[in-house]
Amino acid sequence: MLVENIKVNIGGMEIEVAKGTSLLEISKMFNTKEHRPIIAKVNGTVCELSLVPNNNDDIEFLDYTNSIANRVYVSGLILLLNYAFNEMFHGSNVITVKHSADKSLCIETSKKITKEDVTNIEKKMLSIVDANLPITRVAVLKKEAIDYFKKNNDMSKVHLLEYSTNSYIHLYKIGNMYDYIIGNMPSETSCLNNFKLLLLDDDELILQFPTIYSDKIKDYVHHEKLFEVFRDAREWGKIIHVENSSDLNKVVSLGYMDHLIRISETLMNNRILDQVKAIRKTNNKIKVILIAGPSSSGKTTSCAKLAVYLHSFGLTPKMISMDNFFKERVDTPRKANGEYDFECLEAVDLKLFNKTIKDLIDGKKVKMPTFDFYSGEKKFKTEMTLAPTDILLIEGIHALNPKLLPDVDRKFKYKIYLSPLTAVNIDRDNRIYLTDTRLLRRMIRDNRTRGYNVSETLKLWKDVREGEEKNVFPYQDEADYVFDTSLIYEFCVLKTYVMPLLYSVSNDDPNYSEALRLMRVLDIFLPIPSEAIPADSILREFIGGSCF
Secondary structure (H helix, E strand, C coil), X not given: CCCCEEEEEECCEEEEEECCCCHHHHHCCCCCCCCCCCEEEECCEEECCCCCCCCCCEEEEECCCCHHHHHHHHHHHHHHHHHHHHHHHCCCCCEEEEEEXXXXXXXXXXXXXXXXXXXXXXXXXXXXXXXXXXXXXXXXXXXXXXXXXXXXXXXXXXXXXXXXXXXXEXXXXXXXXXXXCCCCCCCEXXXXXXXXXXXXXXXXXXXXXXXXXXXCCCCCCCCHHHHHHXXXXXXXXXXXXXXXXXXXXXXXXXXXXXXXXXXXXXXXXXXXXXXXXXXXXXXXXXXXXXXXXXXXXXXXHXXXXXXXXXXXXXXXXXXXXXXXXXXXXXXXXXXXXXXXXXXXXXXXXXXXXXHHHHHHHCCCCEEEXXXXXXXXXXXXXXXXCCCCCEEEXXXXXXXXXXXXXXXXXXXHEEEEEEECCCCCECCCCCCXXXXXXXXXXXXXXXXXXXXXXXXXXXXXXXXXXXXXXXXXXXHHHHCCEEEECCCCCHHHHHHHHHHHHHHCCCCCCCCHHHHHHHHHHHCCCXXXXXXXXXXXXXXXXXXXXXXX
């Protein structure tokens, strides 16, 4: 019998293949050692490479330089590490993904390890890559999946699956090991060839991998202040018995959510209070507070709360917007596409900004600029001086850049980096991407305040992230204090607001696959209403009803 062929379109080329040929087999025609396809888009929808395409399908292969494929790549590396660790140490030894760490992941091990162990684990992983083991998606009864994870003492997955309403659960099989993974996975191990392992502690290691910004894995930089935030969050989670999504769902299902909201908000307020106390102890030496953070971090609410707390301690905060120090429009730099680049530091009149703030701190009366965005020029209509109890609050994406105020003595400056840095992990090896918290917040706010739909927000998100990588993240270590603006309960609230918006993305939209990924994550959490959230909560900045 003759084999029937089909035609598929790849990158503008029409290719004829045998009917029944998988995407994985087709992808090998396009393999390079550095950039092997991880997943594909078929007619605009993200698919695993195990899929068999139909006649006239449009296929786009994605490697780890694509943001969606990069997440799949990292998930594959976690599974690879999990399998290698079990193969080496046998029994019920497991790894737990704790949090992100300088474009890498901090992994906790269930047994103490040495530098030699880490070297051997890495070698084992590479041998599995060379062996090119298949990663297979299988459907099993929910009870069978729960029994399997009970047998392996993986209770985080047991409790997670108990909240699933599906009769069948999809697991991924590698060798003789099964795992429950949220989202798509690579179809074989040979593509997982670019990673590094480093020993951090006797039960912690760092898993490094390429990013969408660079193929090369850069040298690891340890950010101790961020690690302190992560440690504090984990300890607090243990104290209140909410360490993962199933713990949070249990609180919701038992009706204790209002209490969790109250203690979460109190913790957030205590963080601000502690910083104001530290500033007040300097006996008015601090004259300027510089605040920076990525998009949708809750900067508006945080600054407003900080101002209230400062006032309650007898200090008079004066807000200064860096937007008023933009260069004249004629001098504003442009992007490669010809559009004005308002986010780069060169768009700010640094000379004027630095002189103005230095003169204020030195006790001089200063004419303050107000930028007229219509004319593209600064106007000087008001004057300002600083009284002994006055303190400047300056918020902006460049606020931590050392090029700001280089002539002002460090003892007069207090720098704060803020961002939602922690989130409840789904289980021991499925985690919430920290950027997802900010993205979901922004989707809700953009829709509420600007009328944007989800697809419009997603379209802009890539440029937003690139700006943060350039202008915000490199300077986070400049901060005196790292302020975590995440709330342990917020995904349950965000789900209520953002799920209807995500459903509006049609399957022919270029952002459909990303919307679908976010819906899969949100599906894990039980929803809660927002009535108990106070008006001064950071979350109100996004869902509405803020008192600020």
